[in-house]
Amino acid sequence: MTAEFTSIDTLVVGAGQAGIAMSEHLGRHGVPHLVLERARIAERWRTARWDSLVANGPAWHDRFPGMTFEDLDPDAFAGKERVADYFVEYARKFQAPVRTGVEVTRVTRNAGQPGFTVQTSEGALQAMRVVVATGAFQNPVIPPIAPRDDSLTQLHSAHYRNPAQLPPGGVLVVGAGSSGVQIADELQRAGRQVYLSVGPHDRPPRSYRNRDFCWWLGVLGEWxxxxxxxxKEHVTIAVSGARGGHTVDFRALAHQGVILTGMTRAFRDGVVSFAPDLAANIARGDESLHALLDAADAYVARNGLDLPEEPQARRKLPDPDCVTAPLAELDLAQAGVRTIIWATGYSSDYGWLQVDAFDEKGKPRHQRGVSSEPGVYFLGLPWLSRRGSSFIWGVWHDARHVADHIAIQRTYQSYRDAAQRQQQDGGKTLGPAARAVSTDH
Structure with a gap:
């Protein structure tokens, strides 16, 4: 690490959407800070997503307040590369102090003095505060039930790119949240026989009565x-911005050719068994859809809005055969399935953060991002302060709260430092820096 960065007030770890938002707010407060990113800005948008991925929210919604997607229609869905470019442009807009290609490998609290020692791939530095902006989705998770079978190609959705990447043959997609359902749809449209293992989920309408579901969740106070x-803390949401955006309909996927199954239970001798819960899971998704439609209709009536009725949103296709007579098991070889894609989520990795900031399950202890460990902050986690916390606009607002907290702590710190200097100078009157605490509160 160069001499310029051997000591910093606030270190932000990660330059994705959370780290860039954090840098903006710290800069507005005049907090000296540095953002370290082990790869490139918004790297995961570029290399940990499939090729055709688009944002799940429209361009007017999935952005920071300070900058629009000037080259996109507000109701369009930005592609993954465009989203990554957006964050690069945003960081450039306010000259965020980002150092890319530097990995933080260890953070420990200093003994007998304030702050933390931070070990990086380019040396050590000192930081008074550390903001963990790496999010909650570091390590792709493949469950232990995955078969040990060399005849199968198995990969997590984080490593799926396109249909041509996979060997010939059918595909079993395990997990029917936004990632799993979009990948299954893409593979079926590419001519593959696809089996989609469906668990509990919510499936909102993509749009209803001429308003996107992001708008409805906003006016209804859900975000x-x-x-x-x-x-329902970890129930997945099946929603898609693909092909201009559409409401996910599992019955439509089945009539299209995707074979739906219940949750995947086990593999044995090349045979996968499924739970008998497919119909119940689809019914639960229907209930979540209708609940949002009901709330939207009530909002329209209550506020006298002139939004067109949309009765077709409540219509449903007949249950396909795979729902009325669901598979209990599937012989993968006989069915020609040669690939399993695990759309089964991620786990967090805080092994590098060696401070007392975690509970007995290894989850961060915090209140709206302010850790139980003084000087440590978290950003970009689901439900950090609200339902929208892990979304682009939500993380921006959470970052503002964390930056405000840091600015307040710096005010108290400046008072303490000034008081110490007063004692050293023989009791001279405190200067403006020490009086700031009284004017800021």
């Missing part, structure tokens, strides 16, 4: 809801 409904 700002501060606590998840018990039992």
């Amino acid at each position: 700002d809801r501060e606590a998840a409904v018990p039992g």
Whole structure:
């Protein structure tokens, strides 16, 4: 690490959407800071997503308040490369102090003095505060039930790129959130026989009564809801911006040619078994759809809005055969399935952060991103402060709260430092820096 960066007030680890938002707010407060990114800005958007991925929200919604996608229609869905470029442009707009190609390998609290020692791939530095802006999705998770079978190609959705990447033959996609359902749809349209293992999920309408579901969740107060409904903290959401955006309909996928199954339970001797829960999972998704439609209709009536009715949104296709007579098991070889794609989520990796900031399950202890460990902050986590916290616009607002907290702490710190200098100078009157705490509160 160069001499310029051997000591910094606030270190931000990660230059994705969370780190860039954090840098903007710290800069507005005049907080000296540095953002370290082990790869490139927004690297995961470029290299940890499939080729055809687009943002799940329209361009007017999935952005920071300070800059629009000038080259896109507000209702369009930005491609993954365009999203990554957006964050590069945003960082350039306010000259964010980002150092790319530098990995943070270890953070420890200093003994007997303030701050932290940070080990990086380019040497060590000192930081008074550390903002963990790496998000919650570091390590792709493939469950332990995955078969040990060399005849099968198995990969996580993070490593899927396009249909041509896979060997010939059928594909089993495990997991039917936004990633799994979009990948299954793409593979079926490319001519593959696809089996899609469907678990519990919510499936909102892509749009309803001429408004995108992102708008509905906003006006209905859902984005700002501060606590998840018990039992639904980790339920996946099936929504898609692909092909201009559309409401995910599992029955339509089945009539299109995708074979739906219940949740994947086990593999044995080349045979996969499924739970008998497919119909219940699809019905639960229907309930979530209708609940949002009902809330939207009530909002329209309550506010006297002139939005066209959309009765077709409540119509459903007949249950396909794979729902009325679901598969209990599938012999993969006989079915010609040669690939399994695990759309089964991610785990966090905080092994490098060696401070007392985690509970017994290894999850960060924090209140709206302010850690139980003084001087440590988290950003970009689901439900950090609200339902929208892990979305692009939500992380921007969370970053503002964290930056405000840091600025306040710096004010108190300046008072303490000035008081110490007063004692050293023999009791002279405190200067403006020490009085700032009284004027800022």
